[in-house]
Amino acid sequence: MFIDFLGVMLVNLTAGLALLAHYLYINPEPGARRSWAAGFFAAGLLGFVTAFVMVITWPLPGSYNLVFGEPALFLSTAFLAAAVTLAFQWEPLIPALYGVFGGIMAIVIGLRIWDLGLTKAPLLAGLGYVLVGLGGVLTAPALQWRKIRWLTVVTAVILGIAALIWAVTGYEAVWGHILDFAKYLPATMHK
Numbered sequence: 673m674f675i676d677f678l679g680v681m682l683v684n685l686t687a688g689l690a691l692l693a694h695y696l697y698i699n700p701e702p703g704a705r706r707s708w709a710a711g712f713f714a715a716g717l718l719g720f721v722t723a724f725v726m727v728i729t730w731p732l733p734g735s736y737n738l739v740f741g742e743p744a745l746f747l748s749t750a751f752l753a754a755a756v757t758l759a760f761q762w763e764p765l766i767p768a769l770y771g772v773f774g775g776i777m778a779i780v781i782g783l784r785i786w787d788l789g790l791t792k793a794p795l796l797a798g799l800g801y802v803l804v805g806l807g808g809v810l811t812a813p814a815l816q817w818r819k820i821r822w823l824t825v826v827t828a829v830i831l832g833i834a835a836l837i838w839a840v841t842g843y844e845a846v847w848g849h850i851l852d853f854a855k856y857l858p859a860t861m862h863k
Contacts, residue, residue: 685744692807727742782803797841799837
C-alpha cells in the first residue's frame with residue numbers, strides 16, 4: 673500500500689485558491705494588504721512542504737506525482753512569494769506574473785488529464801486544472817488593472833469555482849483515504 677497526503681494537498685489548494693479569490697474580490701488598498709500575508713504564507717508553506725516531498729519521493733503511482741506534485745510546488749512557491757510581497761508591502765504584481773507560467777502549466781495538465789482519462793473523474797479534475805490555470809493567467813492583469821472591477825470579479829469567480837472543484841475532490845480524497853487506511857499498520861507495528 674502506498675502512503676500519500678493528496679487529501680491535505682487538495683484541501684490546502686482549495687484554501688489558497690479561496691484566499692486568492694477573496695483577495696481579488698475585496699481588492700484591498702495598499703495599506704490593507706499586509707494582513708493577507710499570513711494566509712498566503714500558510715497555503716504556501718503547507719503546499720510547498722507536501723509538494724516537495726511528493727516530487728522527491730513519488731508516493732503515487734505513475735504520472736500522478738507529476739500531475740499533482742509539480743503544479744502544487746509551483747503554486748505554493750507563488751503563494752510564498754505573495755506572502756513575502758504583502759508582508760513587506762511591495763507590489764503584488766510580480767508574484768502574479770510568476771504565477772502566469774504556473775497557470776499555463778495547469779491548463780496543459782488539465783487538458784492532458786482529459787486526453788489520457790487520468791483520475792477517477794477526469795472531466796472534473798481537468799476542469800479544475802483549467803480553471804486554476806485560467807485564474808492564474810488572469811490574476812496578473814486583474815492586479816495590474818485592479819480598477820477594472822469586472823476583470824477582478826471575473827478572475828475571483830473563476831478561482832472560486834476552481835476552489836469548489838478542488839474542495840469536492842479534496843474532501844472526497846480525505847473521506848476515501850480514511851477507509852483505505854483504516855486497517856493499515858506501519859512496519860514498526862507488525863509482529
